[in-house]
Amino acid sequence: MKKYNCVLLVDDDLVSCFLNKEILTTLEVTDDIHTAGNGEEALHFISENQKKQNHCPDLIFLDINMPVMDGFQFLSELEKLQNGQLQIAKIIILTSSNNPVDRKLATQFHISGYINKPLTWENLEIYLA
Amino acid sequence: MTAIKIDNEEVKSIFRKGNISLILLVVASSALLTVINYYTIRTTSAVRAYINGESRYSKGQKDGSRHLITYLILQDNEQYDLFNDELKVPIGDSLARVGLSTNGTYQSIRAGFLQAKNHVDDVDDMMWLFKNFSKVSFMKQAITFWKEADVLIGQLKTVGDGIKVKMQTGEITTAEKKTLIRQIEAITTQLTHKERAFSDLLGGTARTINLYVFFINMLLSILITTSVVVYSYKGIRQLMRAHHDLYQTNKDLTETNIELDNFVYSASHDLKSPVNNLEGLVRLLKQESTSNTMREDILEKMDFTIAKLRKTIIGLTEVIKADKGMISDVEENSFTTLLDEFIRENQYSPEGTDSQIIATFLVEKISYSTMRLKSILQNLLTNAFKYRSANRKCVVHIKTELIEGKVQLEVSDNGLGIDLEQNGHKLFKMFTRLHANHVEGTGLGLYMIKRIIERHGGSIRVESKPGVGSRFIVTLN
Numbered sequence: 194m195k196k197y198n199c200v201l202l203v204d205d206d207l208v209s210c211f212l213n214k215e216i217l218t219t220l221e222v223t224d225d226i227h228t229a230g231n232g233e234e235a236l237h238f239i240s241e242n243q244k245k246q247n248h249c250p251d252l253i254f255l256d257i258n259m260p261v262m263d264g265f266q267f268l269s270e271l272e273k274l275q276n277g278q279l280q281i282a283k284i285i286i287l288t289s290s291n292n293p294v295d296r297k298l299a300t301q302f303h304i305s306g307y308i309n310k311p312l313t314w315e316n317l318e319i320y321l322a
Numbered sequence: 323m324t325a326i327k328i329d330n331e332e333v334k335s336i337f338r339k340g341n342i343s344l345i346l347l348v349v350a351s352s353a354l355l356t357v358i359n360y361y362t363i364r365t366t367s368a369v370r371a372y373i374n375g376e377s378r379y380s381k382g383q384k385d386g387s388r389h390l391i392t393y394l395i396l397q398d399n400e401q402y403d404l405f406n407d408e409l410k411v412p413i414g415d416s417l418a419r420v421g422l423s424t425n426g427t428y429q430s431i432r433a434g435f436l437q438a439k440n441h442v443d444d445v446d447d448m449m450w451l452f453k454n455f456s457k458v459s460f461m462k463q464a465i466t467f468w469k470e471a472d473v474l475i476g477q478l479k480t481v482g483d484g485i486k487v488k489m490q491t492g493e494i495t496t497a498e499k500k501t502l503i504r505q506i507e508a509i510t511t512q513l514t515h516k517e518r519a520f521s522d523l524l525g526g527t528a529r530t531i532n533l534y535v536f537f538i539n540m541l542l543s544i545l546i547t548t549s550v551v552v553y554s555y556k557g558i559r560q561l562m563r564a565h566h567d568l569y570q571t572n573k574d575l576t577e578t579n580i581e582l583d584n585f586v587y588s589a590s591h592d593l594k595s596p597v598n599n600l601e602g603l604v605r606l607l608k609q610e611s612t613s614n615t616m617r618e619d620i621l622e623k624m625d626f627t628i629a630k631l632r633k634t635i636i637g638l639t640e641v642i643k644a645d646k647g648m649i650s651d652v653e654e655n656s657f658t659t660l661l662d663e664f665i666r667e668n669q670y671s672p673e674g675t676d677s678q679i680i681a682t683f684l685v686e687k688i689s690y691s692t693m694r695l696k697s698i699l700q701n702l703l704t705n706a707f708k709y710r711s712a713n714r715k716c717v718v719h720i721k722t723e724l725i726e727g728k729v730q731l732e733v734s735d736n737g738l739g740i741d742l743e744q745n746g747h748k749l750f751k752m753f754t755r756l757h758a759n760h761v762e763g764t765g766l767g768l769y770m771i772k773r774i775i776e777r778h779g780g781s782i783r784v785e786s787k788p789g790v791g792s793r794f795i796v797t798l799n
Contacts, residue, residue, distance in 0.1 A: 205755070206595060208623045212602035258591065260755040266744065289595040292587035311598040 195321060197223040197283075199242075201250035203235040203267065204228070204287070205259040213254060213287070213312050220314060222321065223252070231259040232267025239282075240274065252321075254287040254312070255304075257295055264288070268302040285320055287312060341556060348549045355542045362535045368451035369528040371444035372464070373521055375415060378439050380517045382411030383475060387510045390482050394499055397489060405482050409475065414438035416472040419465070422452045460527040464520050471516035478509045588752040589638055592764075596631040600624060637766035644694060644774050651691050657683045657722050657731075660699055668707075677707055677716040684723040688798060694774045695798075698731070701767040702794050706735035709757055711789070725797075728780075734793035740786040749784060771796075 200223040204210050210228045217226055227250065229235035235253070242249050257264035264286060285306040286299055299307050306320035386408035393401035414437025421431035428449075435445045455461035485502060488494050494502070603620050606612055612620070661681055688695070703718060710716035714736060721732045740749065740756055748754045750772040753765035775782050780799055786792035 206599070208599040208603070208627050209595065211623060212599060215606060258753060260757055289591045289598065290587065291590055292584070310595065311602055
């Protein structure tokens with residue numbers, strides 16, 4: 194499995210963040226994991242670290258239903274911020290939502306994957322192999 | 323939601339008062355039309371028969387006069403017989419008239435008309451017209467002409483018989499012949515006047531009847547057509563209304579289905595999340611490599627997750643409860659009483675102790691489901707407390723007033739406010755939480771009260787400015 198420099202977990206569910214962090218650490222996906230409680234915090238983190246090569250996340254796990262700024266609002270803002278060039282980071286939506294509307298909406302953005310929670314070794318392998 | 327209305331009501335409505343009147347009007351008009359046309363045909367047929375009869379009467383009388391004059395000149399007995407034969411026609415008519423005027427027998431009247439060479443099929447109509455219309459002015463006048471003509475026929479017959487007697491007893495002088503011929507001519511001329519008057523009167527009457535009947539027919543046809551058009555219009559309108567109701571019901575059902583789908587998806591999302599988390603935490607707990615400190619942390623997270631799950635389940639139960647039996651527990655509620663109750667229940671809560679509520683109830687009472695009105699007030703006031711600004715004391719204004727006949731409830735605060743441009747579209751959606759670090763919120767409150775308000779026929783909207791505060795405006799009914 195490819196190793197990433199910096200992974201950003203965007204999720205308002207603290208327990209979910211804690212568990213995902215554990216899995217990513219165990220599977221040695223990265224040595225540098227950060228969390229953001231919502232889209233706004235994630236945007237802030239990205240713009241703050243954009244110039245620092247090592248801290249700019251090259252893999253983002255993004256929840257959809259979050260306060261302040263949800264996953265889709267975050268993707269829209271990020272597109273604006275990067276002029277549609279989202280190749281800098283690999284973005285995987287990680288959500289508990291079964292709603293086909295969410296899945297359809299997700300296809301409108303440049304994302305690398307859509308995973309239904311929980312995060313497991315199996316579904317990680319599909320997207321990160 | 324609109325209930326399905328395609329039931330007996332639609333069928334009954336077809337037979338409502340107005341519609342019954344229309345149907346009766348059409349039936350009555352049609353019956354009247356049939357009767358009028360039947361009698362018109364009978365009357366005009368009889369009038370035609372009388373005019374034809376007059377023609378034969380006239381011909382018989384004129385031919386008779388001619389034969390009588392010829393007899394007078396040529397002294398040919400055959401001519402006298404022909405005179406008598408021709409005169410049988412007007413005499414037959416005369417017998418029929420006398421029979422009709424004096425309640426004579428059917429047979430004798432019929433025999434008279436047949437003697438006058440009237441068609442056998444016309445006889446009954448002629449008798450019917452005479453009997454039923456003899457008192458009506460046109461027929462009365464015609465009968466008078468007829469009677470006068472009959473008198474003249476009698477005179478002609480007397481003249482004829484006198485000539486016959488004179489011929490048998492001796493010569494008639496030329497001078498006498500001339501006098502007799504003048505007498506015959508004078509009677510014939512008078513008869514011609516009477517016959518013409520009779521014919522003209524009946525002909526004119528037939529034309530007048532035709533004109534009246536034409537107008538009556540037209541009037542009744544217009545009445546029938548109008549009634550049918552009105553009835554059809556009503557029917558079409560009812561059908562359209564039924565179609566509209568069906569369409570609306572369909573639309574409502576589709577919307578309810580979509581709503582239900584969203585409800586299930588959203589509910590499953592927020593129920594699945596804590597279950598996933600608990601699974602993950604249990605797995606970690608089972609790992610031998612997990613340190614004791616870590617285990618304590620995990621247990622704490624499990625407690626937190628379970629509490630969250632419980633809140634979600636309670637919230638969902640409330641939503642389901644709020645959806646059920648909407649109108650059944652409607653009663654008169656006092657806003658002051660409900661607010662006092664809320665203050666009493668929340669005075670010791672962390673938010674309640676440091677908050678101020680200013681109430682202006684311009685409308686004091688409302689008929690509404692108590693449980694749901696409580697829920698609306700509780701959610702709006704609790705939100706105002708919960709999303710307060712850390713920089714100032716929380717002040718909440720609650721106000722009711724009557725606007726365009728509807729009770730409006732307003733709850734405004736000086737709290738965190740909402741960025742409506744960014745999040746307004748999802749404010750009332752299920753499990754929407756707009757503020758970070760307020761984990762106690764389930765994201766169900768506004769969703770639930772919006773459902774309650776709309777199902778009671780009301781609406782809710784919000785005005786807000788981040789950092790300044792929010793104002794929720796509820797139209798209750």
